[in-house]
Amino acid sequence: MTDVKNLEEIFQSKIDAEQKIEPKDWMPDAYRKNLVRQISQHAHSEVVGMLPEGNWITRAPSLRRKAILLAKVQDEAGHGLYLYSAVETMGTSREQTIDDLLSGKAKYSSIFNYPTLTWADIGAIGWLVDGAAIMNQVMLCRTSYGPYARAMVRICKEESFHQRQGYEIMAVLAKGTPEQKEMAQDALNRWWWPSLMMFGPTDANSPHSAQSMKWKIKRQSNDELRQTFIDRTVQQAEVIGLSIPDPDLKWNEETKHYDWGTIDWTEFNNVVAGNGPCNKERLAARNKAHAEGAWVREAAVAYAAKKAKRKAA
Amino acid sequence: MSENPNNWPLWEIFIQSKRGLDHKHCGSLHAADAEMAIENARDVYTRRQEGSSIWVVKSEHIHASRPEDAESFFDPADDKVYRHPTFYTMPEGAKYI
Numbered sequence: 001m002t003d004v005k006n007l008e009e010i011f012q013s014k015i016d017a018e019q020k021i022e023p024k025d026w027m028p029d030a031y032r033k034n035l036v037r038q039i040s041q042h043a044h045s046e047v048v049g050m051l052p053e054g055n056w057i058t059r060a061p062s063l064r065r066k067a068i069l070l071a072k073v074q075d076e077a078g079h080g081l082y083l084y085s086a087v088e089t090m091g092t093s094r095e096q097t098i099d100d101l102l103s104g105k106a107k108y109s110s111i112f113n114y115p116t117l118t119w120a121d122i123g124a125i126g127w128l129v130d131g132a133a134i135m136n137q138v139m140l141c142r143t144s145y146g147p148y149a150r151a152m153v154r155i156c157k158e159e160s161f162h163q164r165q166g167y168e169i170m171a172v173l174a175k176g177t178p179e180q181k182e183m184a185q186d187a188l189n190r191w192w193w194p195s196l197m198m199f200g201p202t203d204a205n206s207p208h209s210a211q212s213m214k215w216k217i218k219r220q221s222n223d224e225l226r227q228t229f230i231d232r233t234v235q236q237a238e239v240i241g242l243s244i245p246d247p248d249l250k251w252n253e254e255t256k257h258y259d260w261g262t263i264d265w266t267e268f269n270n271v272v273a274g275n276g277p278c279n280k281e282r283l284a285a286r287n288k289a290h291a292e293g294a295w296v297r298e299a300a301v302a303y304a305a306k307k308a309k310r311k312a313a
Numbered sequence: 314m315s316e317n318p319n320n321w322p323l324w325e326i327f328i329q330s331k332r333g334l335d336h337k338h339c340g341s342l343h344a345a346d347a348e349m350a351i352e353n354a355r356d357v358y359t360r361r362q363e364g365s366s367i368w369v370v371k372s373e374h375i376h377a378s379r380p381e382d383a384e385s386f387f388d389p390a391d392d393k394v395y396r397h398p399t400f401y402t403m404p405e406g407a408k409y410i
Contacts, residue, residue: 019332064395067395068395071396080403146332149335150333158396161395161396161397161398162396164398165395167401167410168402168403171404232409236408236409239404240404240407
């Protein structure tokens with residue numbers, strides 16, 4: 001026991017000294033488990049996140065928008081890959097991680113269980129959902145696990161166009177016909193609260209947060225990140241003439257932050273529990289894609305074997 | 314790879330200069346096995362505390378793209394300026410975006 005205690009002390013002192021933990025370092029089981037869960041959930045979110053946006057690729061309003069949306073969805077696939085690779089450095093196989101998503105055992109961000117009803121939803125996702133994700137991901141560039149932090153740096157660099165393309169869509173719609181503006185406002189109305197939920201439970205209700213902060217997996221609390229997101233986004237909505245669907249939203253001169261209403265946590269818990277509008281549809285789509293892609297994976301292996309044989313002959 | 318079984322294979326050396334950073338390729342050396350390659354890499358490439366971690370990979374296991382194909386191989390990225398944030402027009406006055 002003294003040995004483990006000693007190892008834990010060394011481990012924590014590295015973290016306290018702002019040193020990264022690398023795959024071959026000793027780490028507490030709970031740290032490994034916590035990270036495997038968090039990074040794989042993050043990876044699954046990138047992958048499932050392609051579905052609501054993919055829904056609009058064929059119906060994008062112009063070739064320009066279509067090319068952009070394709071490029072964005074392609075980026076999300078890449079981000080899933082970087083993160084799955086980071087999970088593998090912790091000794092969990094890729095197959096296991098994917099199986100956990102397909103069986104429904106692993107979670108992904110609940111935001112992707114909401115439907116994309118109109119083109120404006122693509123704008124709202126880029127602006128709000130990617131905006132919220134970026135807040136979290138910028139923080140994670142400084143997370144204590146080296147491979148995760150490095151994946152995040154790469155992802156953040158690539159994400160930088162995602163939020164802008166979404167905001168641009170919203171700005172154009174808001175300046176368009178009354179119907180277009182209405183469509184943009186409707187998308188904001190539907191995506192605002194789920195976007196705030198993306199930051200997770202309040203600090204008071206987030207039992208694992210303290211440990212994650214001590215291990216410097218997280219560097220800022222859910223509530224801090226959520227507040228910064230609100231402060232920034234309200235100004236952006238004003239600039240394009242849309243209104244945030246929160247009657248309690250009000251600038252507080254004393255705190256220099258916006259005061260705002262209350263999240264419907266019953267809805268949040270419901271969606272996390274699997275009862276959101278699209279939970280079943282998303283999981284079914286992933287399972288279908290995986291099953292229908294089986295022949296491609298098999299063919300690639302067969303082709304590689306054939307090439308190797310030819311080379312040897 | 315060599316006719317003489319006593320010829321040591323070639324190893325590619327990757328050094329991580331500091332925890333948290335990527336391992337970077339810094340050169341190669343000959344060694345009889347992986348352990349020797351790591352020790353020799355330490356002696357050759359980290360004499361001035363350049364490293365905190367070393368990876369060695371047998372050179373024969375490195376596969377590379379072909380320099381002569383580089384132009385056509387990488388050109389799919391050439392006409393996709395919309396992958397860069399500067400491609401987008403942001404409304405006047407919008408902050409933090």
